[in-house]
Amino acid sequence: MAKTWKDNDISLDPIKDQTVSVIGYGIQGDAQANNMKDSGLNVIIGLKEGGNSWKKAEADGHKVMSVADATKQGDIIHILIPDMIQGQVYKDEIGPNLSEGKALSFSHAAAIYWKWIEAPSNVDLIMVAPKGPGSKVRETYLDNFGTPAIVAVEQDFTGKSWDRTLGIAKAIGSARAGLIKTTFKEEVETDWFGEQADLCGGAASMVTNAFETLVEAGYQPEIAYFEVLHELKLIVDMIQRYGINGMWRRVSETARYGGLTRGPMVMDSANKENMKKVLTMIQDGTFNSEWISEYQKNGKDAFDKYMKQYDEHQIEKVGKDMRKMMWPDSTE
Ligand code: NDP
Ligand code: MG
Ligand code: MG
Missing domain, CATH: 3.40.50.720 (NAD(P)-binding Rossmann-like Domain)
Structure with missing residues (x-):
């Protein structure tokens, strides 16, 4: 402990x-x-x-x-x-x-x-x-x-x-x-891993892939947005407060069985291998050197080109409309 x-x-x-x-x-x-x-x-x-x-x-x-x-x-x-x-x-x-x-x-x-x-x-x-x-x-x-x-x-x-x-x-x-x-080492390495693999990077990519899957199959983007992005917070709040099984106990039986059996098919061992690669790039200093040199070369532009791709993606376009519908006064 x-x-x-x-x-x-x-x-x-x-x-x-x-x-x-x-x-x-x-x-x-x-x-x-x-x-x-x-x-x-x-x-x-x-x-x-x-x-x-x-x-x-x-x-x-x-x-x-x-x-x-x-x-x-x-x-x-x-x-x-x-x-x-x-x-x-x-x-x-x-x-x-x-x-x-x-x-x-x-x-x-x-x-x-x-x-x-x-x-x-x-x-x-x-x-x-x-x-x-x-x-x-x-x-x-x-x-x-x-x-x-x-x-x-x-x-x-x-x-x-x-x-x-x-x-x-x-x-x-x-x-x-x-x-x-x-320790300083543990804080840096776990903080960077969390934000890259799971929190910011992992969550954004997972949501985008799920959105694209539904839209490419012909479903309405507004429905896809609500299903895979908006509702995510409600599930994450339950996980934070009650743990993973606490979440399973609070969703429908169909969601529980479907999620328990299909979740590992989506986030499979290949996915975990990729997470390990990301962790290794942090531990061996590869990410640190890349980030420092990008920051020195481009400053904040280092990430602008990636954010521009999101601006042009349908998930952000439809998301803006949906958020305006729910929260008319909110700013992006
Ligand atoms: P901010 O981006 O909010 O820091 C901005 C502040 O730094 C402003 O007051 C700015 O002053 C001042 N500043 C900028 N340049 C200079 C300078 N050359 N000399 C003196 N002051 C300057 O930082 P965060 O609060 O986000 O992060 C601070 C630390 O906390 C980081 O180590 C971060 O990793 C850590 N941290 C941040 C979290 C967060 O919630 N953001 C969470 C946990 C940890 P001015 O407005 O006058 O330019
Ligand atoms: Mg952190
Ligand atoms: Mg951080």
Whole structure:
């Protein structure tokens, strides 16, 4: 059984006199900074001058300064800017202002694990990765609950790294839901695998293949859309809340028998072999090199050509109409 913690297992005392510098005030930075401040920690915000976030963070009542100053003034430097720029911002502003005994803290371990940041040996390297988007991190906190998180210490220079890690996790509310111990390596490799094979990549491709199968067989695209895409969430919600058998118990007998016998025909051993290939490309660094070089060559255009294919696909065209019918005010 993995090592876990809940709220009552943790005290904020060991870090209550430390300053947490949250670098970035975006999806995670905004939510985590406000939760930590509401939990009583000393929080300051490091941002680039002239960016959109500076005014927002100030309007929310935070003390805002340059990344360099926030690094100088903070004890725990919690880096919540986009992963692909962490290396450069570290090189220019964080690294030169870091001193012995501080902590570099992350919500995703990629920058350290793949050495986009080469951190010195006289600081702590810690991670608190909430398993949910920033909006949920804030919403659940305000509901007196939290978003579960996985936590890790990669380098314990001070001997106090776990106090810092667990303190942050408690202050953002995650310990109310529960914390699980991991490592930087495990977090990066499983996070990337999940989003490639199952969550984002796997789900999008599965839904698209199912949609094409029905439409190519002559069924109406609107019906296909509802059947294979819209309803997926209802099933996934059941799996999340009640487990796989909990879902089987809640669908019709025909769905239960049909799904139990046909599911493995669709997602068969060849499919699993492909998943293993995807995992190997993550583990051996192939994906990391490809992504870095694409990002350096094309920036955000690296994925635009793939998204354009979806824009032109019938599933997106019909999907827009169907979503407009259900939610007239919603934006894409
Ligand atoms: P965002 O894309 O939301 O970060 C944007 C923020 O970074 C803005 O405040 C922006 O400021 C600031 N920023 C951009 N460039 C700079 C710079 N050069 N110097 C200082 N600040 C800068 O990031 P996320 O919240 O999505 O991700 C942060 C971390 O959290 C990543 O490591 C990610 O993997 C991890 N994570 C994210 C999750 C999520 O829900 N998105 C879930 C779990 C982990 P401005 O507006 O002024 O440009
Ligand atoms: Mg993930
Ligand atoms: Mg991820």
